[in-house]
Amino acid sequence: MAVKTNYSINGKNYFRVSASFGRDSNGKLIRKYFYGKSEKEAKKKLEEYKESLKRGLVVDKNLYLSPIMEQWLYEIVRNKIKASTFDRYEDIFRNYFKASSLSYKLIKDIKSIDIQKYYNDLYKSGKSYSRIKSINKILNYFLNYCFAEGYILRNPCLNITIPGKNNFTSKEVEVFSRDELRTIIQSNDKALIRLIAIVSFSTGMRIGEVLGLSWNDIDYKENQIHINKIVACYTEIYGDIRKKVKVIQAPKTKSSIRTIPLPTTLIPVFEEVKRTQNINKLKCGSSYKKEYKNQIFLTEDGNLIYPTNLTHSWKLLLKRLDIPYKKFHSLRHTYATMQFEANVPLKTVSVLLGHASIDITADTYTHVLKKEKNKSADIISVLKMC
Template identity: 30%
Template sequence: MKGRLVVKNGKYYVVISYQDESSKSKQKWVATGLDEKNNKRAALDMLRTIEAKFANGTLGANSQQSQKSSALSAEQQEDVSSNDSPLFSDYLYEWLQIAKTNIQVTTYSVYKHRVEYIAAYFAEKRTRLKDLKPKDIQEFYTYMQQNGKSVQEAHHCHTVLHRALEVAYRSDYILTNPADKVERPKSPKFKAKFYTAEQMLTLFQKLQGDPYEYIYKLTAIYGLRRSEVCGLRWSAINFENDTITLDHAVVQCEVDGKRVLVTKDKMKNQSSMRTLPLLPAVKDILLNLKREQQERAEKYGQYYNRQYRDYVCVDEVGKLIRPDTLTTHFKSFLVRNNLPVIRFHELRHSCASILIASGVSMKAVQEWLGHSTFSTTADIYSHLNFSSKLGIADTLSDILAGNTMLKRQTAPDTIETMRKIFSTAEIEKPANENHLQTFEVLDEYGEPVEENAAAEVSQDTAPDDADDLSVFKKAKEEMSRLGLETLDEYFEYLDFQERLQKRRDKSKDMEM
C-alpha cells in the first residue's frame, strides 16, 4: 500500500495504490477539499491520516464516497471514482514533474513540448491510465501522420510514451506497459549530405573574413557537434602540449516560453568527452583569436561581457554566440557564395567522410567524432567507401595464402591524415571550383555513393610537360568513354580495377 498527493482542478487528492485479494492493482481516490495554494502542509497531514485509516481498515467505500460527493461535481465524481485511475493526460503531467529531477533542462524542455501535444489528444478522448490499450497508442500515431506530423516526430513521441508508461508499470498503476505491444514508428533513413576534401578547401577559402570563420573551420576539422564548438573553452586548450579537450557544451532550449542558453559540463555521452591533438593550422587560428579577444576586452573596458571570458565562441563584446545564429548564418553564407547547401551539422558528416575516404579506420573515426559505440559510426558511415570491402577481401586472401597481414590504422595515423588534409587549407586552390557537387547518403534500399576524397593530383608537375599532358588527355578520353565526370571518380575506378586484378591474381596462385 502506498499513498500520494495529486493535484486536480486546483484541489488536493489522496491516491492510495494497493493490491486486492487477487493481487490485482487498484487505486482509491480521496478528496481532501483543500485548495492547492498554501495548503501543502495540511494536505500532507491528511495524507498520513488517510493512509493510517486505510491500513487499519477504517477507510470504507461509503465514507470515502461521501467525502468525495461533498467536494466534487457530478463530472468530477466520474473522473475520480473509488476504483478508478486518473485520466492518462493528467498522469503524463504528473510523470513529467517526477522525471524533471532526473533529466537535463534541455531534455525536460523537449519532453514538456511533447507531453503537451500527447496529453491534449488523450484528454479529449478522456482515456484513463488503466484503460489505455496498445490500439489507442497506435491510433494516436495515425492521427499524428494524418495531421502533418513526421514519422520522426511520432518516433520521439513513442519514446516519451514508453518511458512514462514504464514508470506507471513499475509503480503498479498498470499491469503491463501497452507501449511494449505497439509497433514502433520507423523513421526513414535521413539523406545526409557532405563535402569532399576539394569542396571543403573551397569552403575554407570562401570563409576568409567571415565573422564565424574560425567556428566553421573548427567544426569541420574536428567533426564537432554544434553544442561542442559553442562550449569550447580556453581552459580546455593546452597550447604547450598541443591538445584540445571537449568536456563542456552550450545549447539552446525553451524554458517558460523563452529560448535561453544553457551551459553544461555533461556531454551527450561519455565518449563525447575526449581530448584531441591541436593541429598546427588550428593552433594559429586560436592564438590569433585569443589575442583579438584580449584586445577587444581592453578596448571596450566595462562594456565588455566578462561572464564568458573563458569561452572561445563569443562575439565582439564578449557575449556567447547563440547556436541558432551559427546555423542560420551558415546556410545564408553558402547561398551567397554559390556553394552547395548543407546543414551546419553536416560539416561533422563531411569530416567523417573525408577521413574514411582517406583510409582512416572506422574505430579511429569513432574516437575522433566521440561516438558512444563503434556500431554508431559503422551504421552511419560504413557505406561511404566500397573499396574498404575490397580491402577486407584482400586481407582474407593474404591470410589464406600465408602472407603477412596488413598494418592497422592507428590514432597517430588519423592525426597525420587530418594534418595533411587541412594544413594547406589557407593557400591551396582546389581544382574544378566551378564543379562542386554534393553526395547524399542513400537509404537502405539505394545504391551507395562513393567518393574518394583523398585522391590528389601532384602539384609538383610542370604544366608544360608534354608527356604528362599526353597522359592527362588520354585519361580524359577514357573518362569520357566510361561516362565519368570527375578525376576523383576516375581514380576510384582505377583503384577498383587494381584491387580487382590483385584478387584475380591471388585466386590463380591459390588454384596452382
Template identity: 30%
Template structure:
C-alpha cells in the same frame, strides 16, 4: 489518510480517503471482492503505501493528464538533465496531452494508439515520432513495473512507420566544397560590422577539421585549448533554448566527453584567433571582452547564439553557391573525409564521441560500404596476382626442366 471497511454480501471492501498531494483536494479509492476483512486490511495497507510513496493509487483509473504531469515533475525533473526534461515536458504538453489527457490509463488501447502514431507520421519525421512515443512508453512502463497501477503496457509493441531510405542520407560537403565554403567565410564583407574579426572562419574551420558538434564548439573556453599538446577538451555543451537563457550541460553521451587532437593548421588558427580576439576588442568601441574566457562569443561578451550561427552558415552557403546545409554538415564532412582517407572507423567513432562504433558505421553506411568494396577489391587483386605468380613460376619451371 484513513481506511474504512465494510461487508457487501459475503465479500469485504476497503475505501481509502486521502489528500491529493498535487491538487490539495480530498480523494478516495476503493476495492472490493475480498473473502475476509483481514484480506481487505492487508490490501488497504499496500494501497496506502503506494499512495504515500508514489502518489498514484487507482488501478488504471488515473487520468493521463494527472499521471503524466506528476510523472514528469516528481520522477523525471530531479533526475535527468535540464535539456532532457525540457524536451520531455514539451512533447508531453504539445503532443501527448492534447490527444490523451482525458483518457484513463486503463482506457488506452493498442489499436487506437497505433492509429494516432500513424497520424503523427503524416506531419512529423520518424525521429520526432520516435521521441514522442519513447516518452509515452517510458511513462507507461513505470506505471506497470514501478507503480503497479496497470497490469501491462498497451503500447509496448506499437510500430513507428519508417522514413523512406532517401531521407536518411546524411548531408555533407565534399573536400572541394568545404574548401570553397571556408574561402567564402574568410572573404571580408563590405557590410560586416566587425570586419577585422576572424571568429566565424576559425569556428567553422575548427568544426570542419575536428567534427565537434556546434554546442560543443560554442561551449569552449580558452582553458579547454592546449596549444602545447595540440588538443581541445570536450567536457560540456552549450544549450540555447528558443526564447530562454542559455546554459551549459554535460555532453550528449558519456563518450562525447573526450580529448580531440588538432592538426597543425587548426592549432595555428586557434592561436591566431586568440590574438585577433584581443585586437577586435581594442579596435571596436562596443566590442567587449568576455568574463567567462569564451573562445567564440557575441560582441557583448555573452555566449554566441546557435540560431545566429546557423543563419550565418546558410548565408555563406548561398554566397558560395553551395547546397544550403546546416553547421552539423561540418561534422558529417569531417567524418566522411576521414573514412575516405582510410582512417580506422574505431578512431573516427572515438574522435566524434559516438556512443559506439555501430553508430558510426550505421550513420556513414554509404562510406563504409565503399570501404568494404574497396577492401574486397584489394583482396581480389592480391589473390589474383598471387595465383598468376604461382602459375607463372610453374610454367617457367616446366620450361626450364622439361624432363622433370
C-alpha cells in the same frame, strides 16, 4: 492510557491518515483517507493499500493520462534530467499528449489499440516515423512509471508498431567537396562563422562542442583538445512563463567527453580568434562581459553564442563564397568521411566523433564504409591478376 485519536465519526473516535495518489481530470490532488482505532492501525491500512497498488490488486479509477503525465513530468522526471532535455520532453507532452485523443482517458482503460490508432492518425497527418518514435519513447517511459506505481496492470505500449517504419530510409549524409573546403579555408572573409566552421571540419566536433571550448581546453604542449562541455540552448519553464536561455553544460553522453588531437593547422585559427577577441574587448570596454572571458567563441560583446543563431550566418557565408548550401552539421560528416577515406579504423573514428557506440558510427556512414569496402575488393582483384 488513552489511545490517541484525531477524528470523530458518529460519536466514535478514530485516528485518520491520508495520502495523495495523483490528480483528477481537473488537476486536483486525489487524496485517500485511512481510519483505525489507533495511529498504528491507520498507518498499517495505508501501507497495505500502497502495497496492493504495487501488486496490481487495486487500480485507481480516476487517474486520467494528461494530468498524471504532467505531474510525473514536472515532479519526478524534471529532477532527473538536464533542463535542455526536459525542454524536449515538455514540448512533446504539450504538443502530443496534453490535448490529444488520449488526454482524458482513464490510464487503466488505455489499450494498445488506442495508442496504435493515435500513432496511425499522427502518421496520416504528416508526422514522420522518427517523430512518432520519439513520442512513443516518452509515453512508454511514463506508462512504465504507471505500472510501477500500480496504476495499470501492464504497459499497453509493449505491442505498438511505429507507423512508417517500412518507408523510413536513413538519408545519405551530405559532405563538402575538397574544393569547397579549400574555398572556406582560403577565403579572406572575416566572419567568425568561417573560423568556427574550420574548427568543426578539422576536428569533427559538434557545433555545441565548438562553442563550448575554453582556452584551457587547448593543450598546445601535448597537441590535444579536451572536449568536456557544450553550449546548449533551451526553453526554461516556470508555470506559464517560458524563457529562452543558453548555458554551458556537460555533454549529453559520457562518450562525448573526450580528448582529440589538435591539428597544428588550427593553431593560427585560434590565434586569429584571440586577436579578434582582444580587439572586441577594447571596443566594448567595461560593457564587455567578463562572465565568459575564458570561452573561445563569443559574440562581439563577450556573450555566449546561440547555436541556433549560427544557421543564418552560415547560410550567408556559403552564399558569399558561392558554395551550395549544406547544413553546418555536414562539416562533421565531411570530417568523418575523410577519415574513412584515409583508412582510419572505424573504432578510432567513432571515438574521435564521441559516438556512444561503434554501431552509431557504422549506421551513420554505411555508404562511406561500403565505398571503402569496394575499394578493397578492387585491390584483391588486381592481386589476382598478377
